[in-house]
Amino acid sequence: MRDKRPNLDISSDEIESVRKEVAYRVKKGVSKSELEKIMAPAKKAKVVRTATKKVSQAHS
Amino acid sequence: MRNIEIINGSRDTDGTYFGHIKGVPKPKELIEKTMAAAESRGADFTGITIKSSDYHDESSYGFILIGRPVIYLQGVDLIADCAWYSNAIRGLYEKLNIDGTLADRANNVVESIVRTLLHEYCHLKTLDVMGDYLAGGFDSRFTEYIDHVAKMRKGGPEALLQLDDRNRNGEIGEWIAEDYRLLLDPNSPYHNSNSITQDLLYPYLAADRRDYLKGALGL
Numbered sequence: 001m002r003d004k005r006p007n008l009d010i011s012s013d014e015i016e017s018v019r020k021e022v023a024y025r026v027k028k029g030v031s032k033s034e035l036e037k038i039m040a041p042a043k044k045a046k047v048v049r050t051a052t053k054k055v056s057q058a059h060s
Numbered sequence: 061m062r063n064i065e066i067i068n069g070s071r072d073t074d075g076t077y078f079g080h081i082k083g084v085p086k087p088k089e090l091i092e093k094t095m096a097a098a099e100s101r102g103a104d105f106t107g108i109t110i111k112s113s114d115y116h117d118e119s120s121y122g123f124i125l126i127g128r129p130v131i132y133l134q135g136v137d138l139i140a141d142c143a144w145y146s147n148a149i150r151g152l153y154e155k156l157n158i159d160g161t162l163a164d165r166a167n168n169v170v171e172s173i174v175r176t177l178l179h180e181y182c183h184l185k186t187l188d189v190m191g192d193y194l195a196g197g198f199d200s201r202f203t204e205y206i207d208h209v210a211k212m213r214k215g216g217p218e219a220l221l222q223l224d225d226r227n228r229n230g231e232i233g234e235w236i237a238e239d240y241r242l243l244l245d246p247n248s249p250y251h252n253s254n255s256i257t258q259d260l261l262y263p264y265l266a267a268d269r270r271d272y273l274k275g276a277l278g279l
Contacts, residue, residue: 001233002120003179005141006253008148012155018214018257025211026265034217035207038228039198 063109064091070115076125076132079117083135086112086173091133094173101174102244103181110177122176124183126192131180138169145172145250156260165249175241175250182240186233189277194229201276202232208269209235212258239273 066088070078091112095105109130116134121141123132146167153160165171190198198206209232210217220228231254238252251259252266259266273279 001126001180001183001230001237002123003176003237004120004234004253005118006145006256008145008152008256010152010155010257015155015257015261019261021214021216022212022258022262022265025216030207030210030217034221035203035210038206038210038217038220038232039200039203040225 062092062095062105064088064095065109065111067111067113069113072111072113072132076111078113078115078132078134081116081118081135083114083116084137084139085114085135086133090170090173094170094177097170097174098177098181101178103178105181108181108184121172122180124180126187126194129184131177131184133173133176138172142167142169142172149251149256152256152260158260162249168249171249174245175248178241178245178248179237182237182244183233186236186240186277193233194226197225197229198232202273205236205239205269205272205276206232208265208272212255212262212265212269236273239270240277240279243270243274243279 066085067078068085070080070082072078091110095103095110099105107129110133111130112133112135114135116136120134121136121138122134124130125132146163149166150160150163153163186193190196210220213220215222220231223231235252235254238254242248242252255266
């Protein structure tokens with residue numbers, strides 16, 4: 001968790017590449033399955049919490 | 061009361077490592093001045109200790125460690141570094157036909173330390189909200205924010221998915237720390253270090269991303 005030195009050595013070609021890539025990604029969107037995979041560790045944690053809740057409710 | 065400790069050398073007494081390069085120490089008065097500036101932009105350093113060393117590792121200006129209310133400042137030669145940043149960002153502004161006034165403001169040691177203090181403060185605040193997100197990831201509050209990160213990151217979601225869970229969560233955490241910093245300090249001359257070109261090309265996407273973060277963190 002560091003405040004890192006950024007890369008500022010960016011060529012005009014790289015700028016154009018970034019411009020095209022972001023435009024493409026925005027148009028295409030990020031699929032639900034990709035987003036779920038990116039967020040996967042949190043989902044696993046949520047399942048554990050839910051399971052615990054169910055057990056405690058079952059005992060009450 | 062501000063808690064500031066000056067560390068002489070590359071390691072703290074508990075072994076925490078600042079780096080192998082001897083750089084430039086920050087006087088306590090300068091740290092107090094920058095803390096006051098960061099507080100005026102919304103930080104609250106109550107219960108947080110600032111430890112500043114004259115050593116660094118060439119790659120970063122400061123860091124935190126999970127579970128410790130401490131911000132570590134490294135001994136980067138900030139006079140040289142600010143001059144480098146200012147010149148380099150001016151070059152990028154010229155390529156993008158953007159007014160370069162902000163580049164002059166980046167050549168400022170106080171602003172540079174404020175950036176690092178706020179960046180690390182925002183990590184600590186995010187950990188308060190999320191717990192250890194390196195291990196646990198991010199819950200559904202962050203879905204829209206991470207969707208924007210995935211769209212704007214070089215290589216897109218595919219590149220994020222190539223990282224293991226811990227590194228992916230760590231990278232998203234770095235985007236959050238920088239965007240959170242800019243929510244507190246919108247006039248900072250320093251852009252989100254993860255997405256400088258993207259944010260300059262698509263400022264409305266950067267603004268949307270920060271709005272989603274604001275909602276996720278309940279700010």
